[in-house]
Amino acid sequence: MAQVILLFLLLIAFLSGFFFLWKLPVINPSKDKEEEASISVIVPARDEETSLPKLLASLHEQSLVIEEIIVVDDESEDRTVKIAEEYGATVLSTKESGSTRTGKSAACWLGAQHAKGDYLIFMDSDTQCAQKHAFRNIVAQFKRNGDTGLLSIQPYHVIRSLYETLSIVPNIIVLAGLNRYTFLDKSIPKRGAFGPFLFVKAEEYFDLGGHEATLYTHMDGIAMADLYQKENCPVTVYGGKESIHFRMYPEGIYQLIQGWTKSFTYGAKVTHPVVMLSIMLWVMSTYLVLIGFVDGVMRVDLTYLSVIFITYVLHSLQFRWLMKKVGRFPWWTMAFSLIYISAFLLLYLWAVIQVYFLKKVKWRGREYKT
Structure with a gap:
C-alpha cells in the first residue's frame, strides 16, 4: 500500500512540473525590417x-x-x-547628483531624468543582446502590445563555470513564481516583472512615477510591475532566448549566493498559492524518487525498482525540458536534480534567515534592511 501511495504522489509531483512553467513566451522576430524608435538605454552600474x-x-x-x-x-x-567612457556612453554619478539615495532604483531614476528618448530601456550590467536585431524585435513586440505598458524580459542564462549550474533551479523557480505561465493562464492573477530588462514608453513612465516610486525596495522589477498594474497598464513578461542573455554572478560562488538569497523571499510574496503548491510538489518529487529507490533496495523488489528507475528517467527529462526554457546549461545536469534542488533549498533557507531573522541582506558591499 505504501508503494502505491508513493507512486501516486510521484505522478502528481511529475504533472506539477508541467503546470507551473508550461508555456514561456519569447520575443518573436519582427517582419518589419524598417522598425525605428527613439531609444535611451539606461544601465545602473556598481563595480561592473x-x-x-x-x-x-x-x-x-x-x-x-x-x-x-x-x-x-x-x-x-x-x-x-x-x-x-571608452565605449562612448554618457556617464552619470549618483554620488555627484546631490541625491541622498543610492542603489539600483535611484540610479535608474537618475538616468531616466536625463534621458532624451521616447522609449526607455533599463538593463542590468550583466545582460547583453543575444543578436543584432534584438532591439528591433523588442520594439516591434511592444508596439504589437499596444505601444503601452511595461515589457520585461528575463534574460536567458548562459554559463561558463561549473558552479554557475547552481542557478538552474533558482532560474526555474523565479520564472514560475510570477504566475504567468501555467495552464490556468486567465484564472490566476499575474504579478511582478524582471528588473534585469525593462522597456517602457518615457511619457507613460514619468506619468506613473517611474523608479522614484520604487526607491523603497531593491526588487525594482516587482515594484515596477505593481506600479503599472495599479493603473491598469499592461505588464508583459518574456523569456530572453534569442533576445537578451546574461551570465549571472560571474565573480564566483559567493556572489551567486548573495545574489540569489536577496531575491528569493521577495519573489515568493507574489506567487499564487496554487503555483506555490505545484512548485513544492515538483521539488518534493526528487526526494520521493530517492525514497522509492531506498525502499526498493531494502525490499529487494526488482519490479518496483524498475518502476522507480523509469520515474527517475522521466523526472530527469522533465528537468532538462524546464532548464532549457531558462538557460543554456550542460545536458548532463539533468541527471543530478537531487543536488541542484537541494542546493536551491539551502539557498532559500539562508534567504529566510536573512530576511526574517537577521532583517538584512547584503549586495555589492551594501546592507539592505528588510
Missing part, C-alpha cells in the same frame, strides 16, 4: 568592470540605432566609469 564591456559592445552592434546609452555609476570602486 567585468560585465559592462560585453553589454556595451552588444548595444553598439544593434541594427536599430540607439539614441543614447547612459551608464549611471553607483559609487563604483573599480574601472566601471572608465570602461563606460
